Amino acid sequence: MGDKFKVAQPWLTLFARLILGGVLLVAGGLKIGNLQKSAMAVRAYELLPVSLANFLGYTLPWIEIGVGLLLIAGALVRISGLIGAVTMLAFIIAIGQAWARGLSIDCGCFGGGGAIDPEDTKYLSEIIRDLGLLILGIYLYFYPKGRFGLDK
Amino acid sequence: MATNNGGDKGTRNLVIVMVSFIVVVGVVFSLISNRSSSTAAIPASVSADDGYGIVLNPNSKPTIDVYIDYQCPVCKTFEILNGGYLNEVIAQKKAKVVFHPMTFIGPESILAANAAACAADENEFVGMNLAIFQDQSATENSGKWQGDALLNIGKSIGINSAKFEKCIKDGNYVKWTGNVAAASAQANVNGTPTIFVNGKELDRNTQYGDPVKFREALAAGGVK
Numbered sequence: 001m002g003d004k005f006k007v008a009q010p011w012l013t014l015f016a017r018l019i020l021g022g023v024l025l026v027a028g029g030l031k032i033g034n035l036q037k038s039a040m041a042v043r044a045y046e047l048l049p050v051s052l053a054n055f056l057g058y059t060l061p062w063i064e065i066g067v068g069l070l071l072i073a074g075a076l077v078r079i080s081g082l083i084g085a086v087t088m089l090a091f092i093i094a095i096g097q098a099w100a101r102g103l104s105i106d107c108g109c110f111g112g113g114g115a116i117d118p119e120d121t122k123y124l125s126e127i128i129r130d131l132g133l134l135i136l137g138i139y140l141y142f143y144p145k146g147r148f149g150l151d152k
Numbered sequence: 153m154a155t156n157n158g159g160d161k162g163t164r165n166l167v168i169v170m171v172s173f174i175v176v177v178g179v180v181f182s183l184i185s186n187r188s189s190s191t192a193a194i195p196a197s198v199s200a201d202d203g204y205g206i207v208l209n210p211n212s213k214p215t216i217d218v219y220i221d222y223q224c225p226v227c228k229t230f231e232i233l234n235g236g237y238l239n240e241v242i243a244q245k246k247a248k249v250v251f252h253p254m255t256f257i258g259p260e261s262i263l264a265a266n267a268a269a270c271a272a273d274e275n276e277f278v279g280m281n282l283a284i285f286q287d288q289s290a291t292e293n294s295g296k297w298q299g300d301a302l303l304n305i306g307k308s309i310g311i312n313s314a315k316f317e318k319c320i321k322d323g324n325y326v327k328w329t330g331n332v333a334a335a336s337a338q339a340n341v342n343g344t345p346t347i348f349v350n351g352k353e354l355d356r357n358t359q360y361g362d363p364v365k366f367r368e369a370l371a372a373g374g375v376k
Binding site (some may be wrong): 069151 | 164167256343
């Protein structure tokens with residue numbers, strides 16, 4: 001097991017970097033074209049004070065893009081993986097509380113967002129996806145060194 | 153692999169600097185461009201105190217705030233179901249009604265909101281509001297409202313002034329739509345349509361899609 005993991009680990013790190021980084025880059029990129037909607041999506045969680053929710057709506061897409069680019073390039077992988085994991089944990093908590101409180105919102109993960117019809121919500125699949133990405137982020141925090149990365 | 157550490161390190165640092173630069177510039181630009189502009193031209197019937205909305209019957213009570221996006225299909229449905237009654241309320245001065253044309257669906261929402269504001273300056277907002285919704289495209293930002301389309305909608309309901317034509321062609325109130333968006337964000341409006349009666353939000357699951365319940369909700373808010 002140990003030897004096999006030693007061989008696989010750098011490739012798993014590359015895999016985790018590309019998936020988590022790619023998802024963050026796409027998620028951020030889809031939002032920057034419509035930041036009004038992005039702010040609306042954050043507000044719809046009814047979790048934060050309105051002014052803070054709007055601030056996050058305007059800024060979070062750029063953070064996602066930044067972390068996504070760093071992960072794909074393989075620079076600052078340990079800290080980028082940690083930021084990615086913390087972000088995913090925050091998303092899971094936000095979606096979970098929206099679900100528990102019976103809000104009907106779109107997660108706004110890839111653009112979109114805001115209030116929607118109750119039958120159109122898909123909280124479970126959103127949480128499972130973010131859970132998977134959270135695991136990738138945690139893995140990168142512990143095993144940041146991988147193939148084809150700029151970090152040495 | 154480890155023979156060229158210096159060059160690799162330089163590339164790595166360059167990437168980090170570039171990415172940080174993109175993030176900082178993006179954040180600053182986004183925060184600035186989503187703030188309300190104090191220099192934006194605003195229509196005569198617009199009040200900054202009412203969230204930069206277009207105000208009809210400023211001295212009547214109660215106050216009904218209507219947040220819509222001209223490209224939102226549910227808003228069109230709302231207009232078809234309840235617009236007639238709402239317009240009756242406006243015509244009989246039974247309430248102060250404030251329209252907030254939001255623009256989160258994109259560029260053609262901005263064009264439509266601008267045209268509605270131009271019509272408000274001609275005292276034709278109510279007719280233009282309905283006419284724009286009736287002309288709504290089935291797909292978002294389809295190009296349908298580019299060019300002279302909105303001008304022609306205005307003409308079709310009898311707005312022929314040169315001022316209106318210039319207002320639409322110059323996009324007089326395009327900047328103002330940013331103010332409406334910023335104020336709507338502060339008002340915590342997270343979807344359209346959203347209607348408040350005296351600051352109390354109606355229930356989107358029951359009171360928008362049923363004209364009887366909508367009328368009851370307005371009556372409960374003090375519309376006689």
